[in-house]
Amino acid sequence: MMGAGGDRRQPPPRCVQATHDGASIPLPSRSDFSKRPAVRVAFFVLAVAIVLPYVLAPFYRFVDPVSTLMLWRWATGARVERIWTPIGRIAPAVPLAVIAAEDNRFCSHHGVDLAELRGVIGGIDDVDDLADVRGGSTITQQVAKNLFLWQGRSYVRKVLEFPLALWLDLVLPKRRVMEIYLNIAEWGPNGEFGAEAGARRAFNRPALYLDSREAALLAAVLPNPHRRDARSPAPALRRLAGLYQGRMAAMPGLDACVRARVRRAGRDTSLGPRHPL
Numbered sequence: 001m002m003g004a005g006g007d008r009r010q011p012p013p014r015c016v017q018a019t020h021d022g023a024s025i026p027l028p029s030r031s032d033f034s035k036r037p038a039v040r041v042a043f044f045v046l047a048v049a050i051v052l053p054y055v056l057a058p059f060y061r062f063v064d065p066v067s068t069l070m071l072w073r074w075a076t077g078a079r080v081e082r083i084w085t086p087i088g089r090i091a092p093a094v095p096l097a098v099i100a101a102e103d104n105r106f107c108s109h110h111g112v113d114l115a116e117l118r119g120v121i122g123g124i125d126d127v128d129d130l131a132d133v134r135g136g137s138t139i140t141q142q143v144a145k146n147l148f149l150w151q152g153r154s155y156v157r158k159v160l161e162f163p164l165a166l167w168l169d170l171v172l173p174k175r176r177v178m179e180i181y182l183n184i185a186e187w188g189p190n191g192e193f194g195a196e197a198g199a200r201r202a203f204n205r206p207a208l209y210l211d212s213r214e215a216a217l218l219a220a221v222l223p224n225p226h227r228r229d230a231r232s233p234a235p236a237l238r239r240l241a242g243l244y245q246g247r248m249a250a251m252p253g254l255d256a257c258v259r260a261r262v263r264r265a266g267r268d269t270s271l272g273p274r275h276p277l
Helices: 030-034 037-061 068-075 093-102 114-122 139-148 155-171 174-184 194-203 212-221 235-250 252-258
Strands: 016-018 024-026 261-264 267-270
Touching: 037 139, 037 155, 037 174, 068 139, 093 139, 093 174, 093 212, 093 235, 093 252, 139 155, 139 174, 155 174, 174 194, 174 252, 194 212, 212 235, 235 252
Parallel strands: none
Antiparallel strands: 016 024, 261 267
16 A cells, blocks of 8 residues: 555656746646647648648649639639630740740759859849849749749748749649640739730730730730730830840740640651741
8 A cells, every 4th residue: 555655656847947036937848839729720721831732733734723813813802814725725926935035944944043043142242132132033933923822022932932843843844834824924904814815905816816026015014914014015015025026036946845746657746936926
């Protein structure tokens, strides 16, 4: 039998912290945090938000996605116009113009253009905030941002965007990345998303029938469709489109990785550049 003074098991001592008056208060243990439902739920939601894009991305080889901005506009009752159009039903000049304007090395990098990024970083010695830096964002990074992240610039978004772009480049063909981009980019001031809606608004005809000048105008609009209008382009916008059109003529192979290929005599043969230049 165990007497009053017998050996009773005592709970393990908890860590304590001394206060300024000599008293001691116990510090919360790891189990205290795990017992808080709000903390567990927050960690779970955060983990799902980080992992979910990597799970969804491979399915976008076959599923036509929408952007987070489109979802936000739907949720707030704002207008959204998007007609999903396969890349084969978009004039070849459009992806060429977009690559010439946004990402010259789209076909050669793996989602993040490290050479361009080094150039951008090299020019920000006097910039205190990464959010003030422009440039260095590839088409694949823009797809990652539009599909899974939010608009605006911040350290956090860039940190999340980089690995997502690398993952998209790994699990999706270049042609599919471009097809998604051409269908989720914002191309008008009133909720027009995708090249088809942008072409119909600006030129009153489908994207399939755009020529190189019109394609270059659409590409020049992309940074800010709320201030740049391909339907009534300002002189500065026309000059920028002319610059892009010159690049398209000088470097027609920029879009080699997104051209359709046909199988002939047991081998793949590129359809080649058939841009209306």
